[in-house]
Structures are given as C-alpha cells and as structure tokens.
Amino acid sequence: xxxxxxxxxxxxxxxxxxxxxxLSRMSLECRAGEIVGLLGPNGAGKSTLLAIVSTLAVxxxxxxxxxxxxxxxxxxxxxxxxxVLSHDLHLYSELTARENLVFFGRLYGxxxxxxxxxxxxxxxxxxxRGGDLVSGFSRGMRQRLALExxxxxxxxxxxxxxxxxxxxxxxxxALVGRLRELRSSGCITLLxxxxxxxxxxxxxxxVILHDGKLVANEDDVRGLRKRYQxxxxxxxxx
Amino acid sequence: xxxxxxxxxxxxxxxxxxxxxxxxxxxxxxxxxxxxxxVFSVSFVGEGGDGRALxxxxxxxxxxxxxxxxxxxxGRTFERERYGDTLRALLLAPGARPAVYVGKLVxxxxxxxxxxxxVVPLVALLFQARLFDHALLLAALLVFGTVGFSCVGTLxxxxxxxxRSRDVLLPILLYPVTIPVMIAGVRGTAALLQAPPQxxxxxxxxxxxxxxxxxFLTLSLWTFESVMTE
Numbered sequence: 001x002x003x004x005x006x007x008x009x010x011x012x013x014x015x016x017x018x019x020x021x022x023l024s025r026m027s028l029e030c031r032a033g034e035i036v037g038l039l040g041p042n043g044a045g046k047s048t049l050l051a052i053v054s055t056l057a058v059x060x061x062x063x064x065x066x067x068x069x070x071x072x073x074x075x076x077x078x079x080x081x082x083x084v085l086s087h088d089l090h091l092y093s094e095l096t097a098r099e100n101l102v103f104f105g106r107l108y109g110x111x112x113x114x115x116x117x118x119x120x121x122x123x124x125x126x127x128x129r130g131g132d133l134v135s136g137f138s139r140g141m142r143q144r145l146a147l148e149x150x151x152x153x154x155x156x157x158x159x160x161x162x163x164x165x166x167x168x169x170x171x172x173x174a175l176v177g178r179l180r181e182l183r184s185s186g187c188i189t190l191l192x193x194x195x196x197x198x199x200x201x202x203x204x205x206x207v208i209l210h211d212g213k214l215v216a217n218e219d220d221v222r223g224l225r226k227r228y229q230x231x232x233x234x235x236x237x238x
Numbered sequence: 239x240x241x242x243x244x245x246x247x248x249x250x251x252x253x254x255x256x257x258x259x260x261x262x263x264x265x266x267x268x269x270x271x272x273x274x275x276x277v278f279s280v281s282f283v284g285e286g287g288d289g290r291a292l293x294x295x296x297x298x299x300x301x302x303x304x305x306x307x308x309x310x311x312x313g314r315t316f317e318r319e320r321y322g323d324t325l326r327a328l329l330l331a332p333g334a335r336p337a338v339y340v341g342k343l344v345x346x347x348x349x350x351x352x353x354x355x356x357v358v359p360l361v362a363l364l365f366q367a368r369l370f371d372h373a374l375l376l377a378a379l380l381v382f383g384t385v386g387f388s389c390v391g392t393l394x395x396x397x398x399x400x401x402r403s404r405d406v407l408l409p410i411l412l413y414p415v416t417i418p419v420m421i422a423g424v425r426g427t428a429a430l431l432q433a434p435p436q437x438x439x440x441x442x443x444x445x446x447x448x449x450x451x452x453x454f455l456t457l458s459l460w461t462f463e464s465v466m467t468e
Binding site for chain 1: 241244245248249252255256259260318321322323324326327328329330331332333334335467468
C-alpha cells in the first residue's frame with residue numbers, strides 16, 4: 001500500500017491533559033508544497049499539535065488525515081513519510097555526526113545510508129566534522145545536523161519545532177533556502193516558531209494558536225507581529 | 239531478516255556500539271555488583287569458621303546483586319535516550335514500535351549477562367558455594383531470571399523516561415512486579431547449592447522463570463506502543 005499523500009487534513013482536533021485542554025477543536029488543511037507556520041505563545045498547543053500529527057500522541061477527539069487516510073489506516077509505514085525536527089534534536093551525543101545519520105538512515109530503511117549520510121553532512125556544512133562526536137558540536141551545528149537527519153528519508157511531511165533556535169545568520173539563511181527547496185519538491189511543512197521575522201521570509205501561511213484554539217489562519221504573512229501582537233505575546237518591532 | 243528483527247538489531251547494535259566506546263554502564267554496573275557481593279560476604283562469612291556460608295545466603299546475595307545492578311543499568315541506559323529525546327526519535331521510525339522495545343531489551347540483557355559472568359565466580363569464591371557443579375542449570379536460571387527482570391524493567395524505564403522522579407519511581411514499580419522472578423531465581427539457585435543438590439526443584443524453578451518470561455514479554459510487547467504514545 002502506498003503511503004504517499006498530497007494533503008494533510010486536521011479535523012476538529014482536541015487534546016486534553018487531565019482537566020487542561022491543550023488543543024480545542026482545531027481544524028486545518030495543508031497542501032503539498034506549502035509551508036504553514038504555527039505561531040503562538042508558550043502553551044498555545046503548537047507542540048501538542050505536532051506530536052499528534054507525528055503520531056507520537058493521540059487526540060482526545062477529532063482526527064488527522066494524511067491524503068484522506070488516518071494514521072491507523074496507513075500503519076507504521078506512515079512514519080517513514082514524516083520527518084520531525086523537535087526542540088530536543090533527536091541526536092546521540094555519544095555517536096559521531098556520520099554515525100548518527102547512518103543509524104537513522106538504517107532505522108528508516110533508506111537505500112545506501114552511508115551515501116545519504118555523506119550527502120546530508122555536506123548539506124549541513126559539516127562534511128569535515130563527520131567523524132567528530134556530536135557532544136563536541138555547538139547548538140547551531142547540532143541544529144543543522146538534526147535538520148538533515150529529519151530529511152534523510154525524503155519525507156512528504158516535515159514537522160519542525162523551533163528550527164531556528166541557536167542558528168547564526170548564515171545558518172538561518174541556509175535553512176530558509178533549504179525549506180524553499182523542500183517547498184519546490186512538494187513537501188508539506190508545518191513549522192512551529194516564535195521567530196516572526198524569519199517566519200515572514202519563508203511561510204506561505206500562518207496559523208495562530210492561543211490557549212489551544214486556532215484564532216487566525218492567514219495567507220498574508222506580512223506584518224504578523226503588528227496585527228497579532230496581543231495574541232502572540234510579542235512586542236512591536238522597534 | 240524480517241523488518242521487525244532488522245529494527246531490533248539496529249537498535250541493539252547502536253546501544254552496544256555506544257557502550258563499547260564509553261564502557262560507562264558496564265564499569266558502573268560491575269563495580270556496583272562486586273561491591274554488593276563483597277560487603278555481604280564480609281557480613282555472612284565467619285572469620286573463624288571454614289568460610290562456607292549457607293547456600294541460601296549465597297543465592298540471595300547473588301540475586302540481590304543482579305537486581306540492584308540491573309536497576310542501575312536500566313536507569314543509565316534510558317538516561318542516554320533521554321538526552322536529546324532520542325527514544326521519541328526511535329518511536330518515530332517506520333518499524334514496529336515493539337521492535338524498539340526488544341532492541342533496548344537485548345542491550346540490557348546483554349549488559350546484565352556480562353556483569354553476571356564476573357559476579358557469579360566471585361560469589362562462588364567468597365561464599366565457597368559450589369555454583370559450577372551444575373553449570374547448565376545455573377546458566378538457565380540466570381538467563382531466564384535476567385530476561386524476566388529486564389522485560390519488566392525495560393518497559394518501566396521506557397515509560398518513566400520523561401518523568402521527573404524516574405530514579406525513585408523505577409525501583410518502586412519494578413521490585414514488586416519482579417518479586418516472582420527474584421523468588422524463583424533465589425530458590426532455584428539455593429536448590430543447586432543444597433547437599434545433595436535438589437536438581438528437580440531447580441528445574442521446577444527454571445520452568446517457572448520461563449513461564450514468567452513468556453507472560454512478561456507478551457504483556458510488554460502488547461502494551462509498549464500504547465504506554466509510549468501520549
């Protein structure tokens with residue numbers, strides 16, 4: 001059974017943690033080649049939404065459909081079409097950069113994991129550090145490596161949680177470029193971030209969450225800071 | 239190789255590769271188990287006597303050392319996965335999630351068996367216990383006991399990976415559930431140390447351990463995915 005999909009459909013999704021409602025009847029449609037930003041203050045429900053879409057969490061009610069089918073219908077192979085870059089980076093600090101990439105390449109059943117790892121190291125601008133332990137890397141280097149790890153298996157759906165954390169300007173520009181490449185290749189990207197300035201550079205659409213509720217779904221991503229200052233808990237641009 | 243066993247092998251090999259490089263877990267676990275045995279031997283083996291302690295005491299101390307060092311190994315093994323939240327990364331891979339559990343279990347069992355290879359001769363020496371007279375039966379007790387203990391321990395340690403008081407909660411949850419394994423291990427080993435050895439009794443305890451293993455492994459494989467999904 002093919003697990004490729006061209007759209008992601010989130011319908012009436014709710015998630016409770018005890019008496020606290022982290023997500024409340026949220027609905028969202030995303031198409032292939034679209035970069036959708038999830039914006040909102042801490043506790044807005046962004047990470048919960050990403051966890052449910054990644055299949056690591058289950059909703060209390062509602063459903064997520066990947067090209068019309070649910071995660072249960074698609075089975076474990078669905079996870080082979082999803083790439084996740086979380087805030088915790090998902091890297092083994094006791095392994096080298098290359099060993100990390102080869103390990104995850106094998107785990108995802110990719111063809112020629114060594115070759116893919118070499119290419120990923122080049123893309124992360126870490127080709128000369130491939131044999132070094134990740135424990136010796138800066139946050140920015142780990143972040144670049146973690147992004148390539150998430151992309152190693154050519155996902156159809158990419159879930160990014162604060163991908164710009166710890167990146168210097170050059171790395172941020174490189175990441176924006178990489179996300180645009182992915183957009184051209186038809187990858188659906190859901191990107192949770194607080195960085196509105198960078199978000200404006202790369203997003204096709206911005207979804208604003210507040211207290212677990214979707215409060216805006218904007219096609220025009222310019223001037224978000226000004227328009228949603230109160231909802232996003234951010235100051236006006238100086 | 240089936241997809242399930244391929245994931246088991248990849249996960250277990252990764253754990254063993256990290257351990258081979260750092261030797262952190264094996265050193266800590268062996269040191270702890272040896273300290274435990276030596277301290278008990280000083281208490282139980284009389285200076286003026288023939289140095290021969292009761293078989294029951296030697297059996298009990300051997301299994302206490304296994305349980306305590308096993309708890310330490312389980313905690314440390316999953317501490318590695320906590321840094322970088324890599325256990326979630328394993329769960330995000332397309333393979334069957336229970337294969338991740340089995341991969342981690344293989345690593346823990348391997349580590350504990352390596353520890354036992356060092357601890358068992360020390361117990362035999364310090365307690366002058368004739369542990370190797372029936373080496374195959376002893377090996378069966380140790381292997382099945384270690385698998386039973388690790389089955390439950392791996393599941394609980396994975397469940398507690400994101401809990402704040404995981405170090406405290408792991409033994410609180412683990413020891414009550416694994417009491418049957420400990421009792422079977424101790425009584426089976428003690429049966430081998432009796433004069434004359436009660437081999438039928440030891441075989442009975444081995445069969446009980448095997449039954450525990452089947453039950454615990456089945457339950458763990460059945461529940462792993464649901465307990466790990468938020």
